[in-house]
Amino acid sequence: MSAPVALSGSSGEPPATTRVRIPASRTATPGQRQAFAEALAAWTLAGPALFFLLALYLLPVIAVVLIALTDWQLGGRSLTFVGLTNFREVFADEGFRASLLNTIVYVLVVVPSTLMLGLLIALLIESGRSCRAFYRAIHFLPFMATLTAMAIAWETLLHPTIGPVNQALAAIGLPTANWLRDESTALPVLAIIGVWQNLGYAMVLYLAGLKGIPQDLYDAADVDGADLWLDRLRTVTLPMLGPISMFVVIVVALRALESFDAVKLLTQGGPGHASEVLLYTLYRESFEYLRTGYGAAVAVVFLAIVLTLTVIQVRVLDRKVHYQ
Amino acid sequence: MSRATSIGRLSPPVAILRHAALLATGALILVPFVWMVSLSIKPPGEIFSTSFFLWPKQFYGVENYTRALTDAPLPRYMGNGLIVCAVILALQILFCAPCAYALAKLRFPGRDLLFGVVLIGLLLPHQVLSLPLFILGYHLGILNTYAALIFPYVVSPFGIFLFRQCFKTIPNDVVHAARLDGLSELAIVWKIMVPMALPAVIAFAIFSVVGHWNDLFWPLIAVRDQSLMPPPLGIMSFKNEEAGNDYGPLMAASTLVVLPLVIAFLAAQKWFVEGMTGGAVKQ
Amino acid sequence: MASVSIESINKNYGQMSVLRGVSLSVADGEFLTLLGPSGCGKSTLLRILAGLEMQDAGSISIGEQVVDGLRPKRRDVAMVFQSYALYPHMTVASNMALPLRMRRFSAFQRLPVLGRLLPGTARIASEIDMEVTRTANALGIGHLLARKPGQLSGGQRQRVAVGRAMVRHPAVFLMDEPLSNLDAKLRVQMRTEIKELHQRLGVTFVYVTHDQAEAMTLSDRVAVMLDGELLQVAPPQDIYADPDDRRVAEFIGSPKINMLDGVLREHGLLDVAGSALRVDADALAGTHLTLAIRPEAFHLAHQGGQGALTGSVRMIEHMGSDLFVHLDLAGINHPLLARLLAERAPHIAPGQTLHVGVRPDRVLLFTRDGRRLRRQAESGYASVTPIRETGR
Numbered sequence: 001m002s003a004p005v006a007l008s009g010s011s012g013e014p015p016a017t018t019r020v021r022i023p024a025s026r027t028a029t030p031g032q033r034q035a036f037a038e039a040l041a042a043w044t045l046a047g048p049a050l051f052f053l054l055a056l057y058l059l060p061v062i063a064v065v066l067i068a069l070t071d072w073q074l075g076g077r078s079l080t081f082v083g084l085t086n087f088r089e090v091f092a093d094e095g096f097r098a099s100l101l102n103t104i105v106y107v108l109v110v111v112p113s114t115l116m117l118g119l120l121i122a123l124l125i126e127s128g129r130s131c132r133a134f135y136r137a138i139h140f141l142p143f144m145a146t147l148t149a150m151a152i153a154w155e156t157l158l159h160p161t162i163g164p165v166n167q168a169l170a171a172i173g174l175p176t177a178n179w180l181r182d183e184s185t186a187l188p189v190l191a192i193i194g195v196w197q198n199l200g201y202a203m204v205l206y207l208a209g210l211k212g213i214p215q216d217l218y219d220a221a222d223v224d225g226a227d228l229w230l231d232r233l234r235t236v237t238l239p240m241l242g243p244i245s246m247f248v249v250i251v252v253a254l255r256a257l258e259s260f261d262a263v264k265l266l267t268q269g270g271p272g273h274a275s276e277v278l279l280y281t282l283y284r285e286s287f288e289y290l291r292t293g294y295g296a297a298v299a300v301v302f303l304a305i306v307l308t309l310t311v312i313q314v315r316v317l318d319r320k321v322h323y324q
Numbered sequence: 325m326s327r328a329t330s331i332g333r334l335s336p337p338v339a340i341l342r343h344a345a346l347l348a349t350g351a352l353i354l355v356p357f358v359w360m361v362s363l364s365i366k367p368p369g370e371i372f373s374t375s376f377f378l379w380p381k382q383f384y385g386v387e388n389y390t391r392a393l394t395d396a397p398l399p400r401y402m403g404n405g406l407i408v409c410a411v412i413l414a415l416q417i418l419f420c421a422p423c424a425y426a427l428a429k430l431r432f433p434g435r436d437l438l439f440g441v442v443l444i445g446l447l448l449p450h451q452v453l454s455l456p457l458f459i460l461g462y463h464l465g466i467l468n469t470y471a472a473l474i475f476p477y478v479v480s481p482f483g484i485f486l487f488r489q490c491f492k493t494i495p496n497d498v499v500h501a502a503r504l505d506g507l508s509e510l511a512i513v514w515k516i517m518v519p520m521a522l523p524a525v526i527a528f529a530i531f532s533v534v535g536h537w538n539d540l541f542w543p544l545i546a547v548r549d550q551s552l553m554p555p556p557l558g559i560m561s562f563k564n565e566e567a568g569n570d571y572g573p574l575m576a577a578s579t580l581v582v583l584p585l586v587i588a589f590l591a592a593q594k595w596f597v598e599g600m601t602g603g604a605v606k607q
Numbered sequence: 608m609a610s611v612s613i614e615s616i617n618k619n620y621g622q623m624s625v626l627r628g629v630s631l632s633v634a635d636g637e638f639l640t641l642l643g644p645s646g647c648g649k650s651t652l653l654r655i656l657a658g659l660e661m662q663d664a665g666s667i668s669i670g671e672q673v674v675d676g677l678r679p680k681r682r683d684v685a686m687v688f689q690s691y692a693l694y695p696h697m698t699v700a701s702n703m704a705l706p707l708r709m710r711r712f713s714a715f716q717r718l719p720v721l722g723r724l725l726p727g728t729a730r731i732a733s734e735i736d737m738e739v740t741r742t743a744n745a746l747g748i749g750h751l752l753a754r755k756p757g758q759l760s761g762g763q764r765q766r767v768a769v770g771r772a773m774v775r776h777p778a779v780f781l782m783d784e785p786l787s788n789l790d791a792k793l794r795v796q797m798r799t800e801i802k803e804l805h806q807r808l809g810v811t812f813v814y815v816t817h818d819q820a821e822a823m824t825l826s827d828r829v830a831v832m833l834d835g836e837l838l839q840v841a842p843p844q845d846i847y848a849d850p851d852d853r854r855v856a857e858f859i860g861s862p863k864i865n866m867l868d869g870v871l872r873e874h875g876l877l878d879v880a881g882s883a884l885r886v887d888a889d890a891l892a893g894t895h896l897t898l899a900i901r902p903e904a905f906h907l908a909h910q911g912g913q914g915a916l917t918g919s920v921r922m923i924e925h926m927g928s929d930l931f932v933h934l935d936l937a938g939i940n941h942p943l944l945a946r947l948l949a950e951r952a953p954h955i956a957p958g959q960t961l962h963v964g965v966r967p968d969r970v971l972l973f974t975r976d977g978r979r980l981r982r983q984a985e986s987g988y989a990s991v992t993p994i995r996e997t998g999r
Contacts, residue, residue, distance in 0.1 A: 049423035148556035225709030
């Protein structure tokens with residue numbers, strides 16, 4: 001695509017030489033002509049973006065729903081509408097059910113842990129004035145770092161023999177484990193990595209929230225007698241963080257839902273289906289097993305979950321607007 | 325929490341406790357990074373010994389990093405990452421800014437509809453689109469090329485949304501003045517709006533580059549050739565195929581992949597935090 | 608009820624000194640206003656009074672008690688903030704009840720669920736409810752108790768903030784620019800209400816504002832502050848008519864007071880701008896002085912010479928009942944502003960030469976370093992009046 005054509009305000013008019021005088025009643029008024037020129041300019045400016053939005057977002061999402069409802073296979077020339085057959089197959093599959101359950105468990109573990117740790121660290125950082133940027137940087141680092149590379153570092157940490165985690169546990173007499181190969185530990189370990197990666201994000205959002213609390217409220221609380229740390233926390237800090245907490249919950253939940261890299265690198269969903277999550281199922285079925293209909297159905301389920309969360313967020317945030 | 329009031333200052337024991345707690349959590353956070361760097365400078369013998377030292381007895385960094393750069397085409401991976409991120413960002417700004425300007429400052433029929441399309445794009449998790457995009461790439465015959473890595477991202481609904489919000493805060497009079505000065509609409513976008521919204525553009529640039537530098541999901545689908553792989557995919561294939569359990573070079577490669585963003589982040593922390601949390605609007 | 612005594616307060620922020628040796632006493636039941644431009648330190652002084660900040664030197668007593676180092680809670684003061692600082696997540700009733708809850712409930716009784724089960728909690732809670740309702744009704748916000756601050760208008764929020772301060776009957780009311788967030792019309796209305804509130808409650812008010820009109824209409828006494836110093840504390844009319852300091856004269860009054868430089872001749876004549884003015888002065892001849900004359904102190908004179916200034920009319924502003932006449936005087940850069948009654952000065956036109964006279968007692972004299980020169984009954988001309996407190 002080339003860049004949009006430059007337009008001036010008068011581009012809607014024909015060149016002056018070809019202009020014909022038409023009786024006044026039939027010409028567009030100057031106002032109409034200007035509106036037309038503005039609309040033309042707008043659509044020219046927005047055209048390329050609109051084209052790609054349609055081609056790369058809107059049509060694909062329609063396509064994925066259609067594929068999920070038909071028996072079309074990759075490279076196939078024919079397709080028939082099969083209704084919810086793909087979905088029935090998906091939900092009948094024990095692997096998918098495990099994946100869905102794992103994803104829910106993963107989100108339910110990662111979100112509260114991330115939130116609480118993020119809030120705690122934000123409160124700690126904000127409580128003093130020294131080294132704020134330093135602590136913020138450290139805790140935010142995992143969120144920035146390439147997870148694929150960091151997952152390999154985690155793998156060596158958790159290595160059954162040479163990993164320092166097991167060595168440390170053994171040294172103090174605790175049982176060790178083959179963390180990534182054990183059905184009971186694989187998902188919890190991935191959850192820990194998820195918390196590790198995202199808590200800095202929650203922290204930064206909370207820091208922004210804390211900054212947004214007017215000093216006057218703390219002063220008022222002081223004068224009103226709520227001057228102990230816990231009273232200030234309960235009277236001002238936590239209630240004022242309410243709206244942003246809702247936001248953090250949803251955003252972290254969406255990020256948790258979309259976790260893929262660590263699973264792909266460390267466990268491939270195994271052992272068995274013990275650490276399989278939705279996005280990994282989506283990837284494997286669609287692109288490794290090339291089960292197009294199945295993959296599309298998983299994608300639709302995934303989309304439904306994400307949209308539900310978003311709707312909840314919009315609803316709740318809308319209500320919270322009255323707060324201030 | 326006590327804040328900037330002079331009496332709210334922490335008493336020394338509490339201040340020490342704060343530092344202790346934050347240093348402890350910070351240290352825990354840094355463990356994987358420290359371990360990664362530590363392994364990257366250790367010889368195989370020390371990696372596989374069960375003794376626990378951060379600093380190697382025998383410095384083996386040169387060998388590990390050399391192998392990371394030669395055994396795996398790591399420079400190539402990083403170069404790919406750079407090209408892909410740069411082209412994506414350039415195209416995103418090229419397409420998003422004019423569209424955002426139209427949405428923010430022009431009145432035209434269909435504007436709400438257009439904005440609705442942007443919002444729908446904003447809501448969609450990109451992975452859901454991967455299957456149709458893969459098929460589209462297949463039919464265009466561009467799979468396994470740079471184009472495959474780039475095309476799904478040439479327009480960013482988030483970019484349009486962010487720029488629109490930012491452009492809206494620029495007074496209309498600025499636009500009117502520019503028109504009187506004879507600027508075309510497109511010139512207004514590039515000469516007036518984008519420079520005035522530069523902080524938002526930078527924040528978006530960071531959001532975009534970090535996202536695509538770190539992305540594994542789509543490259544995994546879009547390319548097969550070693551020579552096209554961006555860093556995350558490259559390092560994964562290095563792990564799977566060549567290095568195996570040879571952790572020294574693998575950790576050296578990981579360190580090199582993580583390093584550019586970490587350095588950039590430490591140098592411009594404020595911008596990064598802004599860019600990455602501005603991204604929070606994308607739900 | 609309590610008097611407030613502030614003694615030689617100093618406060619620095621790093622290198623910057625924001626309060627320098629401020630001393631002031633406020634009588635029990637008095638309405639005192641701290642007036643000054645933004646950045647003069649008046650809000651800092653109020654915050655120190657509240658205990659939100661600590662002075663670097665000096666002492667503060669409220670009533671009989673020295674409160675230095677005491678937390679706000681222990682000071683028996685209430686404060687109304689510029690932003691009102693209402694808790695947005697609490698209803699009006701909870702906002703107003705909070706100061707009472709924090710004082711009357713023990714820490715255990717304030718626990719979320721458990722607290723309600725403790726003996727005495729219910730009784731205290733219903734007492735608090737009653738007091739909140741009574742206060743709210745007195746302020747005319749009884750019907751708003753269940754609402755949240757976000758659902759209230761600016762004036763209603765202001766009343767809630769006042770209610771939250773009033774409900775626990777503090778000895779001293781502190782108000783930090785409480786009207787500055789309201790539109791002009793509401794501001795005038797709330798000003799009256801605050802005045803009435805003070806009269807009804809009869810407690811001590813310390814009120815911070817940068818608005819002269821507020822200070823003048825509300826206060827028993829006004830304390831004018833500038834650059835961290837207290838310049839004068841006096842009843843409003845004295846602040847206007849009898850300022851101690853050149854800066855007070857310049858700060859108070861709109862349009863601004865005219866400032867002219869002159870040299871004293873013998874026999875109470877002062878050479879200024881080519882004329883000789885009769886002034887109430889017989890200090891040493893040859894002394895350089897600054898004259899300050901309010902625009903409305905001038906009257907039309909028939910001729911120049913002694914007792915009148917002569918200049919050419921540069922511009923005339925018609926204000927209805929008054930005319931603002933800008934006069935260019937010989938040898939003076941900035942024009943003189945005279946406020947004349949329109950009916951007495953019918954035919955003035957730009958470019959015309961005009962004589963304006965002024966009564967000697969309407970001319971305020973300042974030394975070149977800005978201090979007021981006053982006549983003292985016995986000894987002719989006083990040297991310089993120190994900062995003093997008048998009235999009360």
